[in-house]
Amino acid sequence: MCENNNSLSFENAIDETKTIKSVYTFLKLIKIIQSQREKDVSDILYRGLSNANYDLIPSIGRKNEKGAYLFDPKDEEIIFLEFKRLFHLYSDNRPSSDMDLLFLAQHYGLPTRLLDWSYNPLIALYFACQESAKTGCVYAIKIKNAPIIESHQMDSNIFESDNNDDYQFIIPDYTNRRFLNQKGLFLWFKNIRNLLSIDTKIVVQNKSQIRKELTSIGITDSFIYPTLDHLCKEIKNKYQINY
Numbered sequence: 472m473c474e475n476n477n478s479l480s481f482e483n484a485i486d487e488t489k490t491i492k493s494v495y496t497f498l499k500l501i502k503i504i505q506s507q508r509e510k511d512v513s514d515i516l517y518r519g520l521s522n523a524n525y526d527l528i529p530s531i532g533r534k535n536e537k538g539a540y541l542f543d544p545k546d547e548e549i550i551f552l553e554f555k556r557l558f559h560l561y562s563d564n565r566p567s568s569d570m571d572l573l574f575l576a577q578h579y580g581l582p583t584r585l586l587d588w589s590y591n592p593l594i595a596l597y598f599a600c601q602e603s604a605k606t607g608c609v610y611a612i613k614i615k616n617a618p619i620i621e622s623h624q625m626d627s628n629i630f631e632s633d634n635n636d637d638y639q640f641i642i643p644d645y646t647n648r649r650f651l652n653q654k655g656l657f658l659w660f661k662n663i664r665n666l667l668s669i670d671t672k673i674v675v676q677n678k679s680q681i682r683k684e685l686t687s688i689g690i691t692d693s694f695i696y697p698t699l700d701h702l703c704k705e706i707k708n709k710y711q712i713n714y
Contacts, residue, residue: 487670492677494596494684497609501592504611504671514614516588516640516656519598523608523674530582532663542582544663548630554581567644570625574643574657584660588612588640591654597690599675600682607678611671614640619656629659638662652694 491497505515518527531547534540542550554576555569566572577583589595592609599607619640642656675681685691693702 488672488674490674490676492681494593494681494688497592497596497673497675497681500673501611508613509615511615512613514590514619516590516612516614517592517595518586518588518610518612519595519600519607519675520610521599521601521603521607523604523606523672525608527586527610527669529584529586529660529663530577531584532660533582547582547584547663550582551576551630568622568625569629570622570641571644573629574622577657584663586658586660587653588656588658589654590656593685593688593690594653594655594695596675596681597685597695599673600678600685602678605676605678607675609673609675610669611673612669652697 489500491500508515531542531544531550532540533542551569551573555572558572558575559565562575564575566575573583573585577585577587592611595609599609601607619642621642622644625639625641638661639659640656641659692705692708695701
């Protein structure tokens with residue numbers, strides 16, 4: 472466990488594991504988690520993964536089945552700077568800081584030291600139900616006295632030394648409707664080799680049925696990703712006979 476003012480440890484541990492097969496049972500479980508919230512808990516955050524076996528590791532720190540890094544962590548800054556040099560040729564987006572640009576890079580799949588989280592458990596459930604494995608999962612984490620700052624308040628180097636054990640939760644400026652719809656924020660690792668300790672892991676089964684249930688309450692592709700390509704995907708799925 473790291474020795475700092477933040478009350479979130481980086482030990483690879485899970486306090487409790489549950490299994491759900493419907494939105495109804497998921498919401499019942501979330502209600503229990505929230506009702507057991509301690510007085511010193513400032514927020515409960517959620518992250519959904521399409522494969523229940525995935526670890527909570529930022530993409531720049533992930534390894535293959537043989538234990539070798541997929542990307543050399545020493546190349547992290549080089550990768551980002553190449554993206555920074557070229558992205559304006561492909562996008563009209565003009566981030567106001569390197570941190571906002573890092574959020575953009577994360578969204579489009581560049582390896583970063585960020586993990587996406589949400590205040591909304593249904594958003595996490597949506598991501599847990601994406602096709603990748605038979606079972607997905609939702610992680611719930613209780614934040615105790617941990618500062619959550621806005622991206623424009625960041626004054627640290629986005630490539631902090633790995634000698635630090637600290638982390639930081641960051642809320643992006645809602646310049647993009649996607650951030651608003653997803654109620655999203657980011658966990659920024661100063662040490663990419665650390666693993667998170669979480670309070671609850673919810674294993675998600677019956678993905679196909681849950682996706683239909685989420686669609687019926689407005690958690691759709693076009694809501695999560697408010698772009699024309701996802702709107703078209705949503706319309707196709709609605710009228711596809713074997714969906």
